[in-house]
Structures are given as C-alpha cells and as structure tokens.
Amino acid sequence: MTLQAQTISNPATIAGPLAIRLRDVTKRFGDNSVLRGIDLDVPAGQFLAIVGKSGCGKSTLLRLLVGLDAQSSGSIDFSDADGRQVAANARIVFQEPRLLPWASVLDNVVVGLGEGVEARQTQRDALAALDEVQLSEKASDWPSVLSGGQRQRVALARALVSKPSLLVLDEPLGALDALTRITMQQLVSRVKQTLGFTAVLVTHDVSEAVHLADRVIVLDQGRIALDLDVTTAHPRKHGDPALAVLERRLLDAILGDS
Amino acid sequence: MTAYDIATDRDAEPRSVKKFGVRLPTIGTERLLPFILPVATLLAWQFLSSIGWISSRIMPAPSAVGVAFIDQLRSGDLLRDMAVSGGRALAGLLVGGSIGLALGIANGIWKLSEQLTDTSLQMLRTIPHLAMIPLVILWFGIGEESKLFLTSLGVLFPVYLNTFHGVRNVDRDLLEMGRVYGMSGLTLFRKVILPGALPSIFVGLRYALGIMWLTLIVSESIAASSGIGHMANEAREFMMTDVVVLSLLIYAALGKLADMIARALERRCLSWNPVYQK
Numbered sequence: 001m002t003l004q005a006q007t008i009s010n011p012a013t014i015a016g017p018l019a020i021r022l023r024d025v026t027k028r029f030g031d032n033s034v035l036r037g038i039d040l041d042v043p044a045g046q047f048l049a050i051v052g053k054s055g056c057g058k059s060t061l062l063r064l065l066v067g068l069d070a071q072s073s074g075s076i077d078f079s080d081a082d083g084r085q086v087a088a089n090a091r092i093v094f095q096e097p098r099l100l101p102w103a104s105v106l107d108n109v110v111v112g113l114g115e116g117v118e119a120r121q122t123q124r125d126a127l128a129a130l131d132e133v134q135l136s137e138k139a140s141d142w143p144s145v146l147s148g149g150q151r152q153r154v155a156l157a158r159a160l161v162s163k164p165s166l167l168v169l170d171e172p173l174g175a176l177d178a179l180t181r182i183t184m185q186q187l188v189s190r191v192k193q194t195l196g197f198t199a200v201l202v203t204h205d206v207s208e209a210v211h212l213a214d215r216v217i218v219l220d221q222g223r224i225a226l227d228l229d230v231t232t233a234h235p236r237k238h239g240d241p242a243l244a245v246l247e248r249r250l251l252d253a254i255l256g257d258s
Numbered sequence: 259m260t261a262y263d264i265a266t267d268r269d270a271e272p273r274s275v276k277k278f279g280v281r282l283p284t285i286g287t288e289r290l291l292p293f294i295l296p297v298a299t300l301l302a303w304q305f306l307s308s309i310g311w312i313s314s315r316i317m318p319a320p321s322a323v324g325v326a327f328i329d330q331l332r333s334g335d336l337l338r339d340m341a342v343s344g345g346r347a348l349a350g351l352l353v354g355g356s357i358g359l360a361l362g363i364a365n366g367i368w369k370l371s372e373q374l375t376d377t378s379l380q381m382l383r384t385i386p387h388l389a390m391i392p393l394v395i396l397w398f399g400i401g402e403e404s405k406l407f408l409t410s411l412g413v414l415f416p417v418y419l420n421t422f423h424g425v426r427n428v429d430r431d432l433l434e435m436g437r438v439y440g441m442s443g444l445t446l447f448r449k450v451i452l453p454g455a456l457p458s459i460f461v462g463l464r465y466a467l468g469i470m471w472l473t474l475i476v477s478e479s480i481a482a483s484s485g486i487g488h489m490a491n492e493a494r495e496f497m498m499t500d501v502v503v504l505s506l507l508i509y510a511a512l513g514k515l516a517d518m519i520a521r522a523l524e525r526r527c528l529s530w531n532p533v534y535q536k
Contacts, residue, residue, distance in 0.1 A: 066438060068438065091439075096431060100453070101530055102453040102456075102530040102531075111439050114439065114440040144532045
C-alpha cells in the first residue's frame with residue numbers, strides 16, 4: 001500500500017519489524033528535485049542510517065517514510081514478516097524533543113500510545129517505557145525541569161511506548177553535548193537490540209551512523225551515492241579501527257568531489 | 259512575575275541592609291514598605307482636613323469616608339449596589355468573553371472563518387464602545403440590557419484578539435508532533451492548541467477585566483437606577499462627597515479583587531510554565 005500524507009495507522013494492530021521497499025521515489029518542490037528516483041530495500045529489523053550534506057534530501061526522504069509529506073512519484077511499500085503489505089506503524093523522534101510543556105513527563109509518554117487504550121494499561125505501559133530510558137523517577141515532573149538529554153530520552157520513550165515496528169530518528173542527538181550523545185547512542189543501540197524494530201536514522205554525524213547502524217547510505221543531490229554495510233558486532237566501541245575505516249570512506253564519499 | 263520578583267527581593271535584602279549599616283526591623287519589613295506612602299498620605303490628609311485646610315466639599319476627611327462606609331453598610335444600600343454592579347460585571351464578562359473566546363478560537367483554526375469575520379471585527383474594534391452610549395440608550399433605555407451590551411462589547415475585543423493571537427502562535431513543531439502521533443480534531447485542540455494558547459488568553463482576560471470595570475462605571479453613572487455608579491451619581495446631587503469618594507474606593511477594591519482572582523487562576527492553570535513556578 002502506498003503511504004499517503006497524514007495517514008497514521010493504529011499502533012496496536014501490527015507487531016514485529018517492517019521491511020521497507022522504495023521504487024523510483026522522487027520528490028519535487030516546484031522545479032527543484034530533492035529526491036531523484038530512489039530505489040531502496042530495507043529488510044525487516046535493519047538499522048539503516050542515512051547521511052549526507054545539508055540539502056541532500058535526507059530529511060525529505062524521512063518525512064516521506066513517516067507520511068508527513070507525499071512523494072511526487074514512485075512507491076513506498078511496507079511489509080511484515082510474512083511478506084504481506086501493511087500500513088506503516090512508524091514512530092518518529094525529532095531533532096528537538098517536542099514535549100508538551102503543559103503535560104507531565106508521564107503524560108507526554110502516554111501521547112505515544114494514541115487514543116483508545118484503557119487508562120490503567122496506558123499508565124503501566126508509559127511507566128515501563130520511562131523505565132526503559134531510566135527516567136521513571138521523573139514521571140510526575142514537568143518537562144521544563146529536565147535537562148536536554150533527559151527531554152530527548154522522554155521523547156524516545158514516547159516513540160517506543162507503542163512498540164513501533166518502524167522507528168525513525170531525525171538527527172535526534174544533534175542538539176546534545178558530546179558526552180550526553182555517547183550515552184544516548186548506547187541507549188538507542190540497547191533498545192534497538194531488545195525491541196528489534198526496523199530503524200531509520202538521519203544524521204550528519206558519520207561516526208554516529210557507523211556506531212549505531214547495520215548499514216549506511218550516503219545521499220548526494222537526491223541520489224544514493226554510496227551503500228555500505230557495517231558488520232561489526234554490538235556493542236561497538238568508540239575508536240574501533242574497523243569503524244574508523246568505514247567512517248573515512250563515508251566522509252570521502254560525502255566531501256570527496258566538492 | 260511579581261511573585262518571582264518579590265522572592266528575589268527577599269533574598270537580596272539582608273545583604274543590602276548590612277551594606278549600608280542600617281538596622282531595620284526584620285519582621286515583614288519588605289511587606290510593610292509598600293504601605294508607608296499610602297498610610298502617610300492618609301494621615302496627612304486627615305490632619306489637613308481636621309485643621310480646616312481642605313474643605314469637606316472638595317475632599318472629605320478619611321474618617322468621614324469611613325463613617326459613610328459604615329452608614330451605607332448599615333442601611334443595606336451598599337451591599338445591594340455592590341451585588342448589582344458585581345452581577346452586571348460578571349454577566350458582561352461571561353457574554354462578551356465567551357463570544358470573544360469562540361471567535362478567537364474559530365478564526366485561529368479556520369482560515370474561512372478568519373476571512374469571513376476578522377476584518378469586520380477589526381473595524382468594529384476601532385469604534386470606542388463608550389461612544390455608543392447614546393445609541394445604546396435609544397435602543398435599550400437605561401435598563402440592564404444597555405449595561406450588559408456595553409460591557410460585553412468592551413470585553414469582547416481584548417479576549418478575541420489575544421485568543422486569536424494565542425491560537426495562531428501555538429508551536430508548529432508541537433502541532434506536527436501531535437499529528438504524527440495520531441492526534442486530530444478535538445484531541446489536537448484539547449491537548450495541544452488550547453493549552454498552548456492559554457497564556458495569551460489569560461493576558462486577554464486580565465485586560466478585559468480592566469475594560470469591564472471602566473465600562474460599567476461609565477454606563478452606571480450615565481444611565482442606571484442602581485449600582486455603585488448610581489450611588490456615586492446620587493450622592494453628587496446631594497453634595498455628599500464622602501459617598502462619592504467611597505464609591506471610587508469600592509471600584510478600586512472590586513477591580514483589585516477581580517485581578518487577584520484572575521492571577522490566582524492563571525497561576526493554577528499555567529503551573530507548568532517556569533514563570534509561574536516557585
């Protein structure tokens with residue numbers, strides 16, 4: 001099924017990671033082609049990172065995946081483990097936490113569950129998700145008293161609470177300081193291993209991409225310029241020489257011809 | 259804001275006292291300080307009146323106002339007039355405030371509604387509503403309708419403008435987040451738009467309260483047979499300056515009370531906002 005803008009499915013219906021298939025996806029804003037015929041297959045459960053310079057189209061691609069925009073042409077399909085085509089049960093973590101300042105930390109996580117879930121079950125699920133990001137003791141606080149890293153962890157809990165089959169991360173760690181970023185990377189890596197969803201991370205940080213992802217693609221002027229698998233086992237260490245080699249190749253691909 | 263300012267003053271005070279070597283009484287100094295000027299003025303006023311420097315026709319002595327207050331209270335007139343004025347103020351606030359709130363929300367959310375009504379509202383807003391008194395008397399006479407109409411009209415515009423502004427300026431990022439997380443229609447309004455617009459709506463409310471009293475005072479003095487404004491006007495005919503001054507003081511007290519209620523409500527509803535946290 002082709003994903004239309006603004007269609008968001010009921011999170012309770014699907015379980016298990018999704019496979020994504022893009023065929024000849026283009027996106028134009030007026031005369032400006034931002035994506036030019038993207039073909040991409042993401043197997044279920046893969047952690048894909050998309051890197052590239054500003055304006056390479058990576059954020060546009062991500063907005064198409066979660067249905068915030070519609071592609072100009074081409075198709076985006078999602079299928080479950082049995083190969084059946086399904087609606088995407090995607091959750092997104094933005095660059096900014098985007099928490100409701102007038103709702104408690106717990107109520108912000110409850111937002112991730114959507115409507116129509118029984119109240120007591122909702123509270124329990126939200127607390128469990130907060131526990132996952134080690135913030136259950138802040139459940140009744142206002143977001144305004146949290147640090148930047150803590151807020152982003154709440155945003156992660158909000159995205160994870162509905163057990164999504166696809167998690168999309170839009171430079172979620174870009175605004176954090178270096179040390180907080182490393183702890184957050186470990187956290188994201190850990191929940192990915194435990195919950196096993198398909199993940200798509202958009203980032204400009206090549207080292208973050210090779211640290212977290214199973215596969216990294218470089219986007220350049222709306223096309224896929226490089227497609228690399230990262231086979232190093234988890235947990236990965238910062239400064240691992242094998243990762244450093246990959247980082248070098250990716251950076252060359254991004255910066256090389258300019 | 260004020261609560262925060264006071265807290266900072268308190269923290270800062272002991273140091274500044276030491277610095278200048280002045281030993282002020284420590285209990286509640288900062289609470290008493292604002293009252294020194296008014297109390298001194300009252301004492302001077304009372305003194306000048308009793309030695310005959312200020313004519314009681316121009317300005318009654320504070321004690322005379324106090325006596326008038328007790329007299330009016332005993333006769334029951336004062337409480338009746340206060341209840342009448344208070345009721346009018348509240349009715350005007352409810353009618354005008356609800357219309358302003360509804361229009362502000364509708365125009366903030368729906369483009370069509372804005373295109374239909376905003377220009378007309380902006381045009382009506384520029385007419386000073388008190389200039390309509392002659393017309394309003396022709397329409398409604400001096401009955402309750404004229405007061406209700408004028409107060410509602412006065413209250414409508416500040417509530418409308420601030421609600422509209424508040425709804426329009428709700429964080430786009432939060433709205434997008436709400437949509438991605440499956441909120442739509444009423445849920446989006448209840449969870450994102452309304453709470454986001456609330457600080458601005460409160461600004462409108464407090465501004466409207468000022469206009470509400472102003473309109474009521476004017477319309478009660480010109481065309482009324484009861485209420486504080488009427489009490490003052492009647493007292494003028496009998497040269498009872500003490501009652502005139504008393505009614506001014508009562509207006510001040512009622513205005514202050516309304517503002518205090520609005521502030522308390524604001525602190526309660528906006529407790530998530532760091533500005534209102536202790």
